[in-house]
Amino acid sequence: MLKILKYSIYDLLRSRWSYVYFLFYLLLGFVLLFLNNDVNKAVITLMNVIIVLTPLIGTIFGIMYFYNSKEFTELLLAQPIKRSNIFMGQYVGISLSLTLSLVLGLGIPFIVYGLFRSAAIFDFTLLLVVASFLNFIFVALAYNIALSTENKIKGFGxxxxxxxxxxxxxxxxxxxSLIAFNDYPLGKFSLIATMFNPIDLSRILILLKLDFSALLGYTGAVFKEFFGTAFGMVMSMLVLSLWVILPVLNINRKLRKKDF
Amino acid sequence: MINITNLSKSFGKLSVLENLDLEIKEGGIFAILGPNGSGKTTLIKCLLGMVIPDKGTISINDKSILKKWDYRNELNYLPQIANFPANLSVNELIDMVKDLRPKTANETELIAHFGLEPFLKKKLGHLSGGTKQKVNIVLTFMFDSQLIILDEPTTGLDPVSLIHLKELIRREKEKGKTILITSHIMSFVDDTADEIVFLLDGKIYFKGSVSQLKERTKETNLENAIAKLITE
Structure with a gap:
């Protein structure tokens, strides 16, 4: 699996798109920092961009890579390598190279700006961790879709x-649902509903770390109580990990029955 | 060498292989023929473990290969469409496949045989179809394995390379290798094959030597013999 991983990263690092993605984040980082002139504010704006964009890029990259390397995958399948190793190598390769583009692209401007001297370093790190999770989650979800859809256009759709x-x-x-059931206590419901969407979970996690809970009213207080604690943090990380593990397990399950 | 019993595979409602039995002895060139959609590629892919059969058994050298992967180290496969990562150069691809297989490779001679030296540093995305097929052939033949499976090996090759390919196949045969070939080019089959396995509607319709086939259909030309086999 490590060999496949090595080659898919190698392949991706030579592709134009990894650099476009890296340069995009580099530019975004610099622009945000110099426009906001404040690391804290930049982190918040960045969060809004990352939370929507990272999943989109992960999904598109994952699905494109799968379909574009179909013939090459077939070449690998005829080699003495275990099936699951081929796909896990590719999966980790894509997710890692996307994460690398992101971490380097955002990390460089923030370090240049003086991140290490700022208090925002923990928030920023959390942002990067969450974004990396989102990469791994959405590439895995994209692979699930690609594995069950033969048709490229349909899969993309x-x-x-x-x-x-x-x-x-x-x-x-x-x-x-929050408006419709306004009369009922919705703290628990919101909390659970959040867990079922990795994007929401990431957003809330960062927002609460940045101490915006007051904006969210009563629900915010419930959230704060949960996410603000070490237990909440561990729980959220656990749920994010589950969002990676379950789709990956499903990829392996699908692979056992898949014809190429 | 290869023993297939009761092999069935269907894709949705379409049944491609139906209770197929086939035995292939060690040594020699076996041409797997049949009209489009007769199940040739599916049969080969079952052998390679790329398609998972609904039922039946496949064994190579008396060992079942279903759900296994390490047996592929003793097998060389030439896929039908040579489409490689466009970012890699020919050299890098060869090194990579060498790295992925534990066996030692002797690619230098093959590269010279097909005159690929000027292309070694070129990106695969910039190569013509025929040159890609030559790279494909080098990748297949550079390992020394007992079983060689070629799916449409002649695609895109010019006459000179075709002669080189035939020579290569002949040499491998002399070493006692078992070679399975699918092809629609009958003159190529006539030149190379020792035995013909004819598939029709997912079953073995005929198995025997080229001369046996000609005798049975009372035709002197292989192309006509096959055409007669399909229509009879």
Whole structure:
């Protein structure tokens, strides 16, 4: 698996898109810092961009890589290598190279600006950790879709729909339900509903770390009580890990029955 | 060498292989023929473990290969469409495949055989279809394995390279290798194959030597013999 990982990272590092992605984050980092002139504010703006964009890029990259390397994967499948190792190598390769683009692209401007002298270093680190999780989660979800859809166009469509659902529609449904059941205590419900969407979970996690809970009213207080504690933090990280582990297990399950 | 019993595979409602039995002895060139959609590629992919059969058994040298992967070290496969990562150069691809397989490779001679030296540093994305196929052939033949499976090996090759390929196949045969070939180019099959396995509707319709086939169909030309086999 390490060999496949090595080659898929090598392949991706030579592709134009990794650099475009890296340069995009580099530019974003510099622009935000020099426009805001404040690391804290930059982290918040960055969060808003990252929480929507990272899943989108992860999804598109994952699905594109799968379909584009189909013939090459077939070449690998004929070699004496275990099936699951081929796909796990590719999966980790994509997720890692995306994470690398992100961490370097954002890390450099923030370090240049003087991150180490600022109090925002923990918030910023949390942001990077969450974004890395989102990369791993959405590439895994994209691989799940790609493995069950032969048709490239359909697969692409489903992947985008999945992203749209988790990034936009889910929030809408969530809000509607909050308004509809306004008369009931919704703290627990919101908390659980948040867990079922990695994007929401990441957003809330960062928002609360940045101490914006007052904006969220009573629910915010419930959230704060949960996420603010070490227990909440561990729980959220655990749920984010589950969001990686379960799709990855499902990839391996699908692979056992898949024809190429 | 290869023993297949009761092999069945269907994709959705379409049944591709139906209770297929096939035995292939060690040594010699076996051409797997049949009209489009007769299950040739599916049969080969079952052998490679890329397609998972619904039922039946496949064993190579008396060992079942289903759900295994290490047996592929003793097998060389030439895929039908040579499409490699466009970012890699020919040299890097060869090194990579060498790295992925534990066996030692002797690619230098093969590269010279097909005149690929000027292309070694070129990116695979910039190569023509025929040159890619030559790279594909080098990747397949650079390892010394007892079983060689070639899926449409002649695709895109010019006449000179075709002669080189035939020579290569002949040499491997002389070493006592078992070679399975699928092809639609009958003159190529006529030149190379010792035995013909004819697939029709997911079953073995005919198995025997080229001369036996000609005798049975009372045709002197292999192309006509096969055409007669399909229509009879």
């Amino acid at each position: 489903y992947a985008i729909l999945m992203w749209l659902f988790l990034a936009v529609v889910y929030d809408g449904l969530f809000l509607i």
